[in-house]
Amino acid sequence: MTWWKQGxxxxxxxxLGFTGAEPAAPPPGTPVRHRLRHLEAWLGYAAELGCSALQLGPIFASETHGYDTLDHFRVDPRLGDEADFDRLVRAAGDxxxxxxxxxxxxxxxxxHPRFADPGSAHWFVSRDGGHATFEGHHGLVELNHDHPEVLEYVVGVMDHWLDRGASGWRLDAAYAMPASFWHKALTQVRPRHPEACFVGEVIHGDYAAYVAGSGLDSVTQYELWKAVWSSLNDRNLYELAWALDRHDALLESFVPxxxxxxxDVTRLATRLDDERHLGHALAVLFTVGGVPSxxxxxxxxxxxxxxxxPGGDDAIRPAFPATPEELGPAGWPVHRLHRRLIALRRRNPWLTLARTTVPHLTNTAMALESTGDGRLLTLLNSGPEPYRFPLDISGLAVAESSGAGAADPRLVPAHGWAILTAG
Incomplete structure (x- = not known):
């Protein structure tokens, strides 16, 4: 089992957002801003939260938001330089x-220099007399993944940063790329970096088939993301049960x-109609199989x-202060809840590969039983009245909850949740 699956x-x-970088690349000759160092003050915060990996959004030289790359081999000068990346890798490891x-x-x-070079026209996809763009965004021109030079370029970029200390890649818009391209790329990259992880961004479609065809380790589980918040908002936990059944099937072949x-999505605290259900969403995230992010x-x-x-992502990509101590007081109760639930998961690393069934279900009450090298029962009550789950909980006790009674752990308060574990 590779490092990234082990709890x-x-x-x-x-x-770019976290560090308060400019919205667009500055003119040539502008001094490099060493903003990646801003992240160093937050590594202890991430580790204390219980996290084991820092997944960075785009850090390479780009025109604006990071997804319009200009040079995959150079750190964006709004963020720093290669020495700043090396520092961050070392500090993160510490x-x-x-x-x-x-x-x-x-x-x-x-x-991108290749786009400006007439001799590199074969690098790009032509369509309707012009260049194909990603989902209609004029500034994002699609690469031709059928051409061997593009494959060689991507392999070179991946190897370069893995050699420099990265431990894996999140592959943006993988759903728009042929799975066969990643199979060819990883056939070359994996032998040199056997412990690296490769996760594709896939929104719709057959997740398992894409993983099998591409050779990726994993893909993003958007089905479960959507079901978590919409089932709570719609008072329809049957939707979540359906998504969890699909999720359980995925775990037969890979870890989502x-x-x-x-x-890329509206914040959970904004998306939920009832803020009391934030804990329910987190309880699901941290007690079912997968690698949580x-x-x-x-x-x-x-x-x-x-x-x-334009600018519609700004509200979900804000700047953070210089240190965690400068955060306002309002968020720390949610932080403590995350920390407790992540600690529970880290104590039960088998949950990464856990299978989850639903032994009890109504529109607003749901029991999730996760099993593997242990057993864990998550009880969700999104209704306006206390709910007593008609289940045998022999050998289980409340590990975390929003207020379930110790006298009868099966009795979950209105809009409450509880997680029961053995011992």
Whole structure:
């Protein structure tokens, strides 16, 4: 089993936002800003939260938001330089954290040198008399993944940063790329970096088939993300039960990357209609199989609405202060809840591979039984009245809860939850 499956929990950060970088690349000759060092003050915070990896959003030279890459071999000068990256890798290692990078290989910015070179036209996809763009974004031109030079380039980039100390890649927009491309790339990269992890961003479709065809370790579990918040909002936990059944099937072939928030979606605290159900969502995230990822600020209960407009991501990609001590007091109760639930998961690393069944279900009450090298029962009550679960809980006791009674752990308060474990 590779490192990233062994009870791992990721903390995802969008560096350009986190460090307060300018929204666009400065003019040539502008001094490098060493903002990656800003992250060093937060490594202890991530480690104390219980995380084992820091997953960085784009850090390579780009035109604006990081996904319009100009040079995959150079750190964005708004963030620093290669020496700053080396420092961050060393500092993260001192805190027991590995670094996972964001690989944007489906497309590049129009300012990429290859796009400006007439001799490199074969690097890009032509369509309707022009260049194909990613989901209609004019500034993002699609690479031609059928051409061997593009494959050679991507392999070179991946090897370069893995050699430099990265421990894995999150592969942006993998769903827009042929699975066969990643199979060819990883056939070359894996032998040189056998412990590295490779996770693809896949939103819709057959997750298991994409993993099998690509050779990736994992993909993002958007089905479960959607079911968690919408089932709570709609008072329809049957949706979550259906998604968990699908999730359980996925675990037969790979370990999904699970989350309730990331850099592309409205914050969980904003998405939920009832803030009392935040704990329910987190209880699911940390007690079912997979590798959980926490998006920076969610552990502080931050709010933010994603909007489909220019600058519509700004609210979910905010700057953070110089140190954790400068965070406001309002978020620390949510932080403590995250810390307790992550600690529970780290004490039960078997949960990474756990299978989950639903022994009891109503519209607003749900029991999740996760089993593997142990047994854990998660009870969710999203209804307005206390609910007593008609289950045999012999040998189980409350490990964490929003207020379940010790006298009868099966009795969960209105809008409450409880996690029961053996011993």
């Amino acid at each position: 791992a929990v990721w903390w995802q950060v969008y560096p 805190h027991g954290l590995r670094i996972v990078l964001d690989g944007v290989f489906n497309h590049v910015g129009r300012g 990357l699970t989350f309730v928030g990331n850099h 926490v998006y920076y600020g969610d552990e502080q209960g931050l709010r933010g609405l994603k909007e489909e407009r």
